[in-house]
Amino acid sequence: xxxxxxxxxxxxxxxxxxxxxxxxxxxxxxxxxxxxxxxxxxxxxxxxxxxxxxxxxxxxxxxxxxxxxxxxxxxxxxxxxxxxxxxxxxxxxxxxxxxxxxxxxxxxxxxxxxxxxxxxxxxxxxxxxxxxxxxxxxxxxxxxxxxxxxxxxxxxxxxxxxxxxxxxxxxxxxxxxxxxxxxxxxxxxxxxxxxxxxxxxxxxxxxxxxxxxxxxxxxxxxxxxxxxxxxxxxxxxxxxxxxxxxxxxxxxxxxxxxxxxxxxxxxxxxxxxxxxxxxxxxxxxxxxxxxxxxxxxxxxxxxxxxxxxxxxxxxxxxxxxxxxxxxxxxxxxxxxxxxxxxxxxxxxxxxxxxxxxxxxxxxxxxxxxxxxxxxxxxxxxxxxxxxxxxxxxxxxxxxxxxxxxxxx
Numbered sequence: 001x002x003x004x005x006x007x008x009x010x011x012x013x014x015x016x017x018x019x020x021x022x023x024x025x026x027x028x029x030x031x032x033x034x035x036x037x038x039x040x041x042x043x044x045x046x047x048x049x050x051x052x053x054x055x056x057x058x059x060x061x062x063x064x065x066x067x068x069x070x071x072x073x074x075x076x077x078x079x080x081x082x083x084x085x086x087x088x089x090x091x092x093x094x095x096x097x098x099x100x101x102x103x104x105x106x107x108x109x110x111x112x113x114x115x116x117x118x119x120x121x122x123x124x125x126x127x128x129x130x131x132x133x134x135x136x137x138x139x140x141x142x143x144x145x146x147x148x149x150x151x152x153x154x155x156x157x158x159x160x161x162x163x164x165x166x167x168x169x170x171x172x173x174x175x176x177x178x179x180x181x182x183x184x185x186x187x188x189x190x191x192x193x194x195x196x197x198x199x200x201x202x203x204x205x206x207x208x209x210x211x212x213x214x215x216x217x218x219x220x221x222x223x224x225x226x227x228x229x230x231x232x233x234x235x236x237x238x239x240x241x242x243x244x245x246x247x248x249x250x251x252x253x254x255x256x257x258x259x260x261x262x263x264x265x266x267x268x269x270x271x272x273x274x275x276x277x278x279x280x281x282x283x284x285x286x287x288x289x290x291x292x293x294x295x296x297x298x299x300x301x302x303x304x305x306x307x308x309x310x311x312x313x314x315x316x317x318x319x320x321x322x323x324x325x326x327x328x329x330x331x332x333x334x335x336x337x338x339x340x341x342x343x344x345x346x347x348x349x350x351x352x353x354x355x356x357x358x359x360x361x362x363x364x365x366x367x368x369x370x371x372x373x374x375x376x377x378x379x380x381x382x383x384x385x386x387x388x389x390x391x392x393x394x395x396x397x398x399x400x401x402x403x404x405x406x407x408x
Contacts, residue, residue, distance in 0.1 A: 027062035033150025057156035147314040157291035168280030174224025192238035192344040207265035211277040239347035264302030268322035296320040347377035
């Protein structure tokens, strides 16, 4: 796999690796993997420290990746202070100089999302793991197991680009209307009555054939997406856990262009080339902070069932694995899939898919282990049904989720 070989190259520092950039394009937020509510920020002067700050989307948080450099304000670059190749050296900005090795970085976009100082074996690191505003970031020896070295890139929900990735067939800045011919590829997941599904833009193809082109079909109007026709959803079960939100259910998804008889497929933000399926698909929600981007999510849909999970925090990649694409909803996201029930609950985290004690099972290895049992849940709110309704603007952010202990 590319990820493993790339990381070896980073750690060894002995190999030259051509500059890699994120799949997302344009001016980007750089966010620690532990929290998409925080961004890298810097003031516009040589020698200014690069620090963690609450995301605002202002110009002092908008970075571009160009020619092996990470730029801000047009002419300033991420810079290793005094070029010190030691653990703990802090990061600053300085006038861009294409010949300056202290400004050469590359982004491992194929799943592990590290930002490495080219050919030095050092990676951008969240100092002390602290998300406190003003914490100056550092370099540290690259490690694939260090959550402080995961850096996601993305956009403010209020400042979405028209498109986020090359090769994208839809759009991300979708407006505030609704249309059944919309090409919107920005989805939301908030509750049993406020979520979206990825499904084909036109009827006829299977999920496997159309995975790169899927568009957002939602229960709320007013976000520029298509809406799920009333009656298509036959059962919806939403859970909020400490580390993710998840919605599962059944229905007639031929009404949203899934081909009758299609066993479906898996969608995620990575795909085979890091551009994701669909290409340019973005996911947002309000459970863990207002308008927060979910950098890790996984979803399955067939003609009769669906599941969609969006994850946050240091365990996001483990809880939102995307490597079990042949295993389907029940195995990846054990939960309630009963028809005729529409509910929103609080819940514990499920055990991570594929992890059994100290062992990790890999797809294709025989025998196939049983799915984990669904985690405990409580405080369920019932809905008579889920029908299309306008999105409510300015809704308060839900309180932090805590663990609960009653069986579904």
